Amino acid sequence: MSEPIFHGDRPIQSENEDRFGFAALANRVAESLTTQAANKGFVFGLEGKWGSGKSSLLALTLLRLRGMNSAKVAAVEFRPWLIGDRDQLLSALFEDLAKAIAELQHAAGDATGATKLAANDVAEQVKSFARHLGPVGKLAGALGMFVPGASIAGELLEKIAAAAAEQADGPTLVAQKEKLAEALLDLNRRIVVAIDDVDRLEPKEVAELLRLVRSVADFPNVSYLLCYDATALSRAIETGTGVASGTAYLEKIVQTEVAVPRPESFALRRWFSSELQLFAECSEERIPYLQQVIDETGGRVLENPRAVVRILDSLRVYWPSLMGRVDLADLVWLRMIAVGSPNFYRWVEEYLVTFVALAGGRVHVSSEEREAMAKQMDEAMKLDGLDWEKHQFELERHLPGIQFQSFDKNKDERLFSRAKRASPSQDAKDKLLASPSHARLYFTLIDPPDGVTDLDITDLLAAARDGVNAVALLLINMGEQKGDTGATKVERLLDQLRYMEQDVLLGWPVEILIMGLSNAADELAKDASGDDWGYPRIWYLAKDLLRRLKVALPEERFDAALQALFQASTSLGFLTYLLRDETFGHGFFGNRPDPNERLTSRDGFDAVRATMLKRYSAVGLDQVMEEQRATSMLYAWSQAGGRDDLIELVVARASDEAWLLTFIQKLYGPRSTLSLDGLASFFKSPVSIIRRVYALLETDPEKQAARNIIHSIKSNIHLNNGDFESVLVEWEARESGREGGDAAAGPHEAP
Numbered sequence: 080m081s082e083p084i085f086h087g088d089r090p091i092q093s094e095n096e097d098r099f100g101f102a103a104l105a106n107r108v109a110e111s112l113t114t115q116a117a118n119k120g121f122v123f124g125l126e127g128k129w130g131s132g133k134s135s136l137l138a139l140t141l142l143r144l145r146g147m148n149s150a151k152v153a154a155v156e157f158r159p160w161l162i163g164d165r166d167q168l169l170s171a172l173f174e175d176l177a178k179a180i181a182e183l184q185h186a187a188g189d190a191t192g193a194t195k196l197a198a199n200d201v202a203e204q205v206k207s208f209a210r211h212l213g214p215v216g217k218l219a220g221a222l223g224m225f226v227p228g229a230s231i232a233g234e235l236l237e238k239i240a241a242a243a244a245e246q247a248d249g250p251t252l253v254a255q256k257e258k259l260a261e262a263l264l265d266l267n268r269r270i271v272v273a274i275d276d277v278d279r280l281e282p283k284e285v286a287e288l289l290r291l292v293r294s295v296a297d298f299p300n301v302s303y304l305l306c307y308d309a310t311a312l313s314r315a316i317e318t319g320t321g322v323a324s325g326t327a328y329l330e331k332i333v334q335t336e337v338a339v340p341r342p343e344s345f346a347l348r349r350w351f352s353s354e355l356q357l358f359a360e361c362s363e364e365r366i367p368y369l370q371q372v373i374d375e376t377g378g379r380v381l382e383n384p385r386a387v388v389r390i391l392d393s394l395r396v397y398w399p400s401l402m403g404r405v406d407l408a409d410l411v412w413l414r415m416i417a418v419g420s421p422n423f424y425r426w427v428e429e430y431l432v433t434f435v436a437l438a439g440g441r442v443h444v445s446s447e448e449r450e451a452m453a454k455q456m457d458e459a460m461k462l463d464g465l466d467w468e469k470h471q472f473e474l475e476r477h478l479p480g481i482q483f484q485s486f487d488k489n490k491d492e493r494l495f496s497r498a499k500r501a502s503p504s505q506d507a508k509d510k511l512l513a514s515p516s517h518a519r520l521y522f523t524l525i526d527p528p529d530g531v532t533d534l535d536i537t538d539l540l541a542a543a544r545d546g547v548n549a550v551a552l553l554l555i556n557m558g559e560q561k562g563d564t565g566a567t568k569v570e571r572l573l574d575q576l577r578y579m580e581q582d583v584l585l586g587w588p589v590e591i592l593i594m595g596l597s598n599a600a601d602e603l604a605k606d607a608s609g610d611d612w613g614y615p616r617i618w619y620l621a622k623d624l625l626r627r628l629k630v631a632l633p634e635e636r637f638d639a640a641l642q643a644l645f646q647a648s649t650s651l652g653f654l655t656y657l658l659r660d661e662t663f664g665h666g667f668f669g670n671r672p673d674p675n676e677r678l679t680s681r682d683g684f685d686a687v688r689a690t691m692l693k694r695y696s697a698v699g700l701d702q703v704m705e706e707q708r709a710t711s712m713l714y715a716w717s718q719a720g721g722r723d724d725l726i727e728l729v730v731a732r733a734s735d736e737a738w739l740l741t742f743i744q745k746l747y748g749p750r751s752t753l754s755l756d757g758l759a760s761f762f763k764s765p766v767s768i769i770r771r772v773y774a775l776l777e778t779d780p781e782k783q784a785a786r787n788i789i790h791s792i793k794s795n796i797h798l799n800n801g802d803f804e805s806v807l808v809e810w811e812a813r814e815s816g817r818e819g820g821d822a823a824a825g826p827h828e829a830p
Contacts, residue, residue, distance in 0.1 A: 090132075090134035090135040090137065090138040091135040091138060091139070092138060092142075093142070094139065094142075096135075097135075097139065098342075098346070098350055098384075099132065099340065099342040099346060099384070100340070101132060101135060101136045101139050101339075101340070102139050104136065104337070104340065105136055105139035105140040105142070105143050106143050108123065108125070108136075108140045108143075108304070108337065109140050109143035109144045109147070111123065111335065112140075112144070112269070112271050112302045112304060113144070113147065113151075113152055113269045113271070113302075115302065118264065118299050119297065119299060120292075120297035120298050120299065120301050120302065120303070121301075121302040121303070121334060121335075122292060122293065122302070122303045122305065122332055122333050122334055122335075123302060123303065123304050123305070123333070123334070123335050123336075123337075124305050124306075124307065124309075124329075124333040124335065124336035124337070125137060125140075125304065125305065125306045125307075125336075125337060125339060126307060126308070126309045126336050126337070126338050126339065127306075127308065127338060127339030127341075128308055128383065129308055129311070129385065130382075130383040130384065130385025130386060131339045131341060131383045131384070131385070132339055132342075132383070132384045132385075133275070133306040133307075133339050134275055134276070134306065135384070136306075136339055137273055137275055137304065137306050140273070140304065141154050141156065141273055144271055148186075149182070149183075149186035150183065150186040150268075151183075151268055151269060152268070152269045152270075152271070153179035153180070153182045153183050153268065153269070153270050153271070154179075154270075154271045154273065155175045155176070155178070155179045155270065155271065155272045155273065156273050156274075156275075157171070157172060157175055157272050157273065157274045158274075158275075159171075159274060159277075159280060159284065159288050160276065160279065160280055160284075172272070172291065175272065176270065176272070176301070179270045180266070180268075180270070183266070183268045183270075259298065260298055260299055263298050263299045263300050263301065264299040264300065266300065267300070268300060269300055269302070270300060270301045270302070271301075271302050271303075271304060272292075272301065272302070272303050272304070273303075273304040273306075274288070274292075274303065274304070274305050274306065275306045276306060276307070277289075277305050277306060277307040277312060278307040278308045278311040278312040278315060279311075280315070281315075281319075282315040282316070282318035282319030283319045284319075285312065285315040285316060285319050286316065286319035286320045289316070289328075289329075289332050292305070292332070293331070293332045305333065309326070309329070309336075312325065312329060313325030313326045313328075313329060316328050316329060341383070342383070342384065344378055344381070344382075347377075347381045347382075347383070347384070347386075347387055348373050348374065348377050348378065348381055350387055351373060351377060351381055351387050351390070351391065352370075352373055354387075354391050355391065355394065355411070358394075358395060358398060359394065359398050359402070359407055360402075360407070361407040361408065365406060365407065365408050365509070368408040368476070369407055369408040369411060371408075371476075372408050372411050372412045372415070373411065375473060376412055376415045376416070376419075376473065377415060379419065380415045380416075380418060380419030380420070381415075382419075386418060386419065389418050390411075390414050390415055390418050393414045393417065393418065394410070394411065394414055397410060397414065398410070401520060401521070404510060404517070404520055404532065405510050405512075405517060405520050405521055406509055406510050406511050406512065409477055409511055409512040409513075409521065410512075410521060412477050412512075413427070413477075413512065413521050419463070420459075420460075420463035420464075420465060421463070422459040422460075422462040422463050423456075423459045423460050423462075423463045423465060425459065426455055426456050426459040426460075427478065428522055429452075429455075430452060430456070430478065430494065431478070431479075431512070431518045431519075431522075432519075433452070433495075434479055434480055434495065434515070434518070435515045435518050435519065435562075435566075436565070436566070437495060438479075438515040438574065444495050446490055449491065449492070449494050449495050450490065450491045452494055452495075453491045453493050453494050454491075456493075456494070467493075471483055471493075477511075477512050477513070478512065478513060479506070479513035479515075480494055480495045480496045481493065481494065481496065482494075482496035505578075507531070507575045507578070515571065515574065516530055516531040516571050516574075516575055517530065519562070528560040528561055528562050528568065529560055529561060529562030529566050529567055529568045529570070529571050530562070530568070530571065531568065531571045531572050531575050535557075535568070535572060538553060539553060539572070539592070540587065540588075542595070543587070543588045543591045543592055543595070544588075546591065547591055547594045547595045547598060548595070548598075549595070550591060550592055550594075550595025550596065550598075550599075551595045551596075551598040551599040551602075552599075553595075554569050554572075554595065554596060554599040554603065555569075555599050555602050555603060557569035557572060558599070558602070558603040558617070567603075567617075569599075569603060569617065570616060570617055570620055573596075573617070573620035573621060573623075573624055574620055576624055576627075577620070577623050577624050577627050578627070579627070579631075581630075581631040584627075584628065584631040584632065585631065585632065589628060589632060589636075589640060590639075590640045590643065593624075593625065593628065593640060593644060594640075594643065594644060594647065594648060596621055596624070597621070597644050597648035597649075597650050597653055597654070598648055598649045598650055599650070600617065600618060600621055600648075600650040600652070600653035601649075601650035601651070601652045601653055601707075602650075603615070603617045604617055604618060604652065604653070604707075605707065614656050614711075618653055618656050621653065622656070622657060622660070622678075625641070625657075625678055626678065628640075629678060638679070638680070638683055641678060641679065641683070641687070642683070642686060642687065642690075645657075645658075645687045645690045645691060646690055651694065651698070651706065651712065652706065652707060652708040652711070652712070654691065654694075655691075655708060655711050655712045655715045656708075656711065657678065658687065658688070658691050658715050658719055659711065659714070659715045659718070659719075660676050660678075661676075661677060661678060661679055661684050661687060661688075662684075662688070662715065662718050662719050663676065664676035664677040665677060665679075665681060665684050667684070667688070667718075667719070667720070668718040668719070688719045688720055691715070691716075691719060692716070692719060692720060692721045692724075695712070695715075695716045695721060696721075696724065700725070700728045700729070700732070703716070704741070704742065704745055709745050710745055710746060710747070710748055713725075713745060713746065713760075713761070714746075714757075714760060717760040717761060718760065722760060722761075725760075725761060726761060726762065726763060729742065729761050729762065733768075736775065739768075739771075739772075740772070740775075740782075740784040740785060740788065741784070742761075743758075743768070743772065743788050744784060744787065744788065746758065746761070747791055752791045752792070752794045752795035753788065753791040753792050753795060754792075754795045755769075755792075755795075755810060764814060765814075766807060766810045766811050766814050769789075769792060769807065769810075770807060772785050772788050772789060773785075773789055773803070773807070776789055789803075
């Protein structure tokens with residue numbers, strides 16, 4: 080594998096670079112230009128679409144011309160796009176003709192002296208004719224040639240008079256041109272003027288140039304070789320001259336036109352493959368996918384040599400930075416899309432940004448948003464000549480979340496599908512475009528701050544060798560590295576670990592890793608958004624990893640690791656999150672047990688529950704109330720079987736009015752409300768507590784804490800302006816009935 084060499088958009092410079100047989104055609108063109116009748120000028124056209132290789136064919140033709148007898152043939156490259164106006168255009172062309180004549184003189188030497196004398200005479204005639212054309216250029220500009228509607232008045236008349244005065248003396252232009260034509264005919268040498276990219280000039284410049292080569296400078300022994308895209312040039316002629324048919328106009332200028340041969344698609348793809356192999360490597364198992372990209376997408380995009388060069392140069396830019404960090408097949412596909420389908424490429428980038436955010440749990444994509452993005456996809460594809468029906472399988476191979484069939488005929492479900500196209504861990508392992516940890520790499524050249532690499536996995540395992548604290552510190556540091564979607568590196572890491580293969584996990588120090596993760600969990604959740612009833616994304620990912628480990632590890636090993644977690648982990652908030660899920664999952668509290676939410680067996684849950692109740696008691700009620708997740712911890716303590724003990728602790732402090740109001744405010748959050756059932760988890764008679772708070776508010780309407788509590792209760796029952804007293808009476812009656820008829824209810828049956 081060699082260092083990448085950029086080709087840019089330069090034409091080939093030698094026959095050794097000729098991959099498509101242009102050299103043979105170049106030889107024929109050169110012969111035609113030098114064997115035409117000498118008594119008049121000749122205009123030859125090389126026609127081809129942009130990127131078809133016109134400039135390369137021209138370069139080989141010039142190479143052939145310059146390889147001929149230099150005393151008989153001179154080749155000139157005229158570059159009109161570097162020239163400002165018509166006067167400069169005339170001057171530059173005749174200067175190039177004079178140089179060509181000088182080259183012929185130099186090549187002929189002094190064998191007879193006749194050639195030198197003839198060349199000198201022609202050079203003088205060229206200079207004289209150019210001097211006389213200068214004022215004509217001014218006159219033409221003054222008369223508004225090719226500018227319809229120009230009027231002659233005032234200052235314009237003065238310009239005409241000045242231009243006419245400059246050419247009043249000496250022979251007429253017609254006489255000058257005839258004399259120059261005779262001199263060129265006597266010289267009996269061929270001059271070829273090559274002009275590339277005629278179609279890229281401004282329309283007015285195109286008109287000037289064509290008039291120049293066909294009328295002003297159509298001399299004997301002088302041939303013009305013009306390169307252009309006929310369609311583009313015809314449009315420019317129509318705009319610049321106002322003629323109805325640019326094609327008909329061009330036919331009057333160009334005597335002979337040859338189309339640049341279009342290389343076969345197979346040859347272009349083979350060229351692309353051979354060049355790619357010089358600087359990029361592909362793993363053996365991914366080679367079939369790469370070849371499919373080159374054949375399928377390349378067959379559509381590699382339509383001319385320029386497209387091949389542009390995509391290869393694009394890869395030469397990207398590959399050195401991304402080598403070993405992305406999949407070559409996906410990268411080649413994406414760069415082909417960027418060059419061949421720019422509108423669709425921009426959509427792909429937007430889709431992947433959203434998908435990465437969705438995979439990290441940072442955004443939610445509604446049905447309306449999904450349908451809107453699908454509509455944008457269809458529009459982008461249409462602009463680039465693509466079609467969903469034809470290219471859906473190609474998209475599915477490279478993009479995540481693509482679905483062929485809609486299960487709801489009333490919805491567009493093609494994007495953001497939850498159906499697994501493959502194992503996410505395999506996508507990450509292969510560094511595919513579909514991997515959320517790698518997608519941004521394909522666009523930015525650098526690792527996004529939240530991107531996970533193989534080195535990060537290595538660092539994690541190295542930290543595990545140093546112990547639990549080292550793992551926790553590493554994960555906390557990763558939590559400070561955020562990507563452009565808001566996700567952190569540690570979230571990306573956990574998301575990737577969730578899909579690790581079982582045989583890999585079996586060999587890892589899982590016990591140290593999950594203890595380190597748990598110890599870091601509360602610190603990682605400090606800046607997490609969400610209310611008291613929703614939990615940080617990092618906790619969800621950590622629990623999902625535990626679910627994966629439960630499946631991957633032997634039961635005894637996993638249960639022992641989980642019990643150790645609840646006994647020793649320092650993150651009481653995260654443990655509370657796990658405990659509440661287990662409490663509801665086993666149906667110990669609530670009436671909707673969910674086996675899918677359980678990490679423990681029933682015996683395991685009882686052990687975990689007992690451990691956590693001891694830990695809450697050891698921490699103490701006041702300290703629990705100071706925790707960031709105090710609300711969840713208080714409810715977990717009560718619902719896991721500690722209600723009676725907790726009620727005693729609350730009763731012991733409830734005589735303190737300020738403490739009571741503070742405690743009750745801990746039972747709901749800014750985006751949640753306080754319910755009667757919620758209060759029942761901490762008070763034997765929640766209605767009496769409500770009456771007490773209500774009485775405090777009646778006594779002191781300015782007591783804000785009491786006002787907030789009553790407002791939250793009213794919001795919970797949607798009572799705006801109703802009679803709150805009648806509600807309290809109804810609750811008291813219900814509470815009395817419960818005490819009389821349901822006194823034996825256990826804590827797990829409490830409302």
